[in-house]
Amino acid sequence: MSQTGIRERAKSALQDPLLQQAVQFTTDRLRTRKANVTETFGRWQEWRDRGRDIRAHTIAHLDFYLQQFADNVRSAGGHVHFAADAEEAAQAIVDIAKKRRAKLVVKSKSMVSEEIHLNRHLEDEGIQVVETDLGEYIIQLAGETPSHIIIPSIHKTREQIRELFTKAGGENLTTDTKALTGFARRTLRTLFQSADIGVTGCNFGIAESGTVVLFTNEGNADMVANLPRTHVVIMGMERILPSFADLEVFSHLLPKSATGQNVITYMSCFTGPRRDGEADGARELHVVILDNGRSRQLGDADFQDILHCIRCGACLNVCPVYRQIGGHAYGSVYPGPVGAVLTPLLNPGPEYADLPYASSLCGACFEACPVQIPLHDMLVKLRRRHVAQGLAKRGERAASRGFRLVFARAGRYRAIIRSGRLGQVLVARHGGIDARIGPLRGWTQTRRAPVLAKRSFREGWPGLRQELRQGNRPPATGTEGAPAHETAVNKE
Amino acid sequence: MKVALFVTCLVDSLYPQVGEAMVRLLHRLGVDVDFPEQQTCCGQPAFNSGYWDDAREVARTLLDAFDPYDYVVSPSGSCCGMIYHYYPDLFAGDAESRRRAAALTEKTYEFSQFLVRVLEVSDVGASFPARATYHPSCHGSRLLGVRDEPLELLRHVRGLELVPLPYAADCCGFGGTFAVKMGELSSAMVEDKVRHVEETQAQVLVGTDMGCLMNIGGRMAREGRRVRVMHLAQLLYEGTQAQHRREIVG
Ligand code: SF4
Numbered sequence: 001m002s003q004t005g006i007r008e009r010a011k012s013a014l015q016d017p018l019l020q021q022a023v024q025f026t027t028d029r030l031r032t033r034k035a036n037v038t039e040t041f042g043r044w045q046e047w048r049d050r051g052r053d054i055r056a057h058t059i060a061h062l063d064f065y066l067q068q069f070a071d072n073v074r075s076a077g078g079h080v081h082f083a084a085d086a087e088e089a090a091q092a093i094v095d096i097a098k099k100r101r102a103k104l105v106v107k108s109k110s111m112v113s114e115e116i117h118l119n120r121h122l123e124d125e126g127i128q129v130v131e132t133d134l135g136e137y138i139i140q141l142a143g144e145t146p147s148h149i150i151i152p153s154i155h156k157t158r159e160q161i162r163e164l165f166t167k168a169g170g171e172n173l174t175t176d177t178k179a180l181t182g183f184a185r186r187t188l189r190t191l192f193q194s195a196d197i198g199v200t201g202c203n204f205g206i207a208e209s210g211t212v213v214l215f216t217n218e219g220n221a222d223m224v225a226n227l228p229r230t231h232v233v234i235m236g237m238e239r240i241l242p243s244f245a246d247l248e249v250f251s252h253l254l255p256k257s258a259t260g261q262n263v264i265t266y267m268s269c270f271t272g273p274r275r276d277g278e279a280d281g282a283r284e285l286h287v288v289i290l291d292n293g294r295s296r297q298l299g300d301a302d303f304q305d306i307l308h309c310i311r312c313g314a315c316l317n318v319c320p321v322y323r324q325i326g327g328h329a330y331g332s333v334y335p336g337p338v339g340a341v342l343t344p345l346l347n348p349g350p351e352y353a354d355l356p357y358a359s360s361l362c363g364a365c366f367e368a369c370p371v372q373i374p375l376h377d378m379l380v381k382l383r384r385r386h387v388a389q390g391l392a393k394r395g396e397r398a399a400s401r402g403f404r405l406v407f408a409r410a411g412r413y414r415a416i417i418r419s420g421r422l423g424q425v426l427v428a429r430h431g432g433i434d435a436r437i438g439p440l441r442g443w444t445q446t447r448r449a450p451v452l453a454k455r456s457f458r459e460g461w462p463g464l465r466q467e468l469r470q471g472n473r474p475p476a477t478g479t480e481g482a483p484a485h486e487t488a489v490n491k492e
Numbered sequence: 493m494k495v496a497l498f499v500t501c502l503v504d505s506l507y508p509q510v511g512e513a514m515v516r517l518l519h520r521l522g523v524d525v526d527f528p529e530q531q532t533c534c535g536q537p538a539f540n541s542g543y544w545d546d547a548r549e550v551a552r553t554l555l556d557a558f559d560p561y562d563y564v565v566s567p568s569g570s571c572c573g574m575i576y577h578y579y580p581d582l583f584a585g586d587a588e589s590r591r592r593a594a595a596l597t598e599k600t601y602e603f604s605q606f607l608v609r610v611l612e613v614s615d616v617g618a619s620f621p622a623r624a625t626y627h628p629s630c631h632g633s634r635l636l637g638v639r640d641e642p643l644e645l646l647r648h649v650r651g652l653e654l655v656p657l658p659y660a661a662d663c664c665g666f667g668g669t670f671a672v673k674m675g676e677l678s679s680a681m682v683e684d685k686v687r688h689v690e691e692t693q694a695q696v697l698v699g700t701d702m703g704c705l706m707n708i709g710g711r712m713a714r715e716g717r718r719v720r721v722m723h724l725a726q727l728l729y730e731g732t733q734a735q736h737r738r739e740i741v742g
Contacts, residue, residue: 010677320663324680358674360667360681361540362630383542392542400538404546407501407532410553414529417505446679447710450506457499457508461527464512468519
């Protein structure tokens with residue numbers, strides 16, 4: 001939730017070189033690793049097609065598979081809670097915690113728990129919550145929110161992490177990865193034993209068996225799920241896959257897209273709570289299934305596909321906007337291209353209506369997405385929806401009208417070009433007047449604005465046509481023979 | 493073969509020399525293009541901002557202008573991408589326009605696509621002794637699928653040393669109204685792009701979209717850089733002229 005707009009937040013993010021350095025360093029690594037691993041794996045596009053088809057089928061029949069999943073969780077001995085919104089989901093978990101008289105809750109990484117602001121709700125009841133994923137732990141110590149779906153603390157440098165850990169009691173820490181993770185591990189290990197409840201997310205819920213599947217790298221989720229007496233799973237209602245055969249496809253798509261890992265380090269499957277005679281597992285399993293605006297997308301031809309998302313974060317890693325401003329500037333739980341689409345869909349209204357404008361519509365997100373969600377198209381369609389709902393700025397509407405008035409009739413367009421007034425019209429289009437003040441200053445402060453050609457192409461056309469018709473040797477053009485610095489573009 | 497030029501409003505009003513180079517080069521290759529004057533703009537500025545009704549009215553000028561032609565060729569991958577990728581959606585509401593839009597989509601080609609795929613020419617006979625790097629525009633490559641064609645044409649230019657651009661596929665930050673609406677962000681993006689162009693030590697930056705080139709070139713001009721920014725059509729045409737002169741002299 002944020003008072004300022006995306007433009008202001010982006011502006012301040014741009015003034016934080018440490019943030020940019022950290023984000024660019026890590027996203028670069030992830031991009032390279034992903035490129036390498038998918039190349040070696042081969043036939044990536046075919047895998048993406050399979051991924052998209054499976055997700056499309058699942059979401060098209062979500063009512064069926066969700067019911068099947070819930071039934072199977074219950075018959076395996078688990079409890080299922082459907083929550084219509086964030087408030088209900090948080091309340092369901094608070095109720096469980098109160099019933100168990102919980103004092104300490106340990107968590108593994110879950111974006112849905114961020115979405116329902118679970119920690120705040122539990123802490124309001126006097127229950128201590130500890131994040132056990134390394135990145136989440138860092139964020140919790142810093143009192144911040146995740147700035148990346150997969151790597152919550154992507155915006156932090158090692159030095160910043162060392163400072164946080166030192167404040168939390170770490171002695172003589174270096175910025176070495178081993179030293180930092182070692183401290184976190186030692187601190188967290190003691191907590192698993194004494195925790196009353198473990199909360200995890202859910203990467204995939206397998207409908208045919210009622211199994212909750214988690215993909216992790218640190219192994220902390222296994223301890224969160226197994227050591228405390230009660231295991232609470234919080235998941236979005238769309239996180240379903242029909243079968244284990246489908247899971248196989250996503251066991252390739254998810255880690256390869258997310259971190260460029262060929263396989264995930266830990267894939268943990270939980271089907272019901274611990275049964276008699278079993279050595280480990282929680283005694284009690286609760287699965288909280290969250291709607292919170294998701295079901296509203298079902299049946300919407302423009303946006304239903306956003307429910308295909310598997311939260312891999314690949315679209316963030318390739319996004320040239322995210323690369324500059326990081327995740328917090330989006331001001332929403334889900335950042336990056338997927339956040340710019342998902343957030344206004346889950347929370348309609350003016351609050352997040354400016355997020356879809358934080359994109360140059362370059363389409364890199366779509367290209368990276370393992371299930372081929374057309375995020376770039378959705379961004380445009382969200383803008384259209386905002387225009388239809390009257391959420392766009394008035395000046396912008398006028399500019400668009402002006403554009404239509406001039407450009408819908410070639411005659412008018414030509415007249416405007418002739419009169420040399422096209423520059424003003426292009427304000428709406430490309431930002432083409434040379435002023436460092438006024439509406440275009442975003443452009444002209446850092447770039448030279450183009451100047452109208454002395455003679456437009458269409459004005460020169462009759463002459464050019466005639467010359468070519470007469471079969472003359474083409475004479476030198478305007479640009480030919482110009483000195484190297486006088487270019488088509490950056491000439492005065 | 494009746495071929496029409498879709499010059500795009502940006503080239504028409506700001507960079508007519510790009511349209512001219514294209515027409516002249518095609519003429520050399522034996523293709524006489526026509527320029528139907530009803531055309532104005534593909535409608536993208538309004539479309540991308542969410543004003544689809546305004547965009548549709550503007551886009552109609554293209555449906556009208558290009559009806560009688562077999563092929564439409566354009567110097568902009570972005571504007572072709574708009575037609576190719578979005579006109580079916582934009583005209584979804586009325587069957588007749590949808591049919592005409594589909595027909596237009598079928599026959600519209602970006603300049604390098606037209607050369608390589610339709611004319612099946614990858615060597616235009618140009619010579620251009622310089623160190624150059626190529627920026628693939630996002631819409632051209634991702635919406636339209638223009639990936640190898642420009643490179644194939646450039647590889648056949650004699651004397652041209654083509655060096656890869658680091659982070660080539662990253663957006664230059666133009667994005668039409670984005671560059672104005674989110675000016676600071678867009679500037680940060682173009683600064684990165686300019687830095688990467690400089691790392692190549694290229695004398696020439698070549699591209700297939702004047703929007704992006706205006707953005708990158710505008711930034712370099714502000715910094716006083718001496719990299720020549722050219723549309724592919726300009727480079728190829730100029731290259732054939734140099735060749736031509738040499739032929740005459742030699
Ligand atoms: S939208 Fe696609 S790329 Fe982005 S997080 Fe979701 S699945 Fe991954």
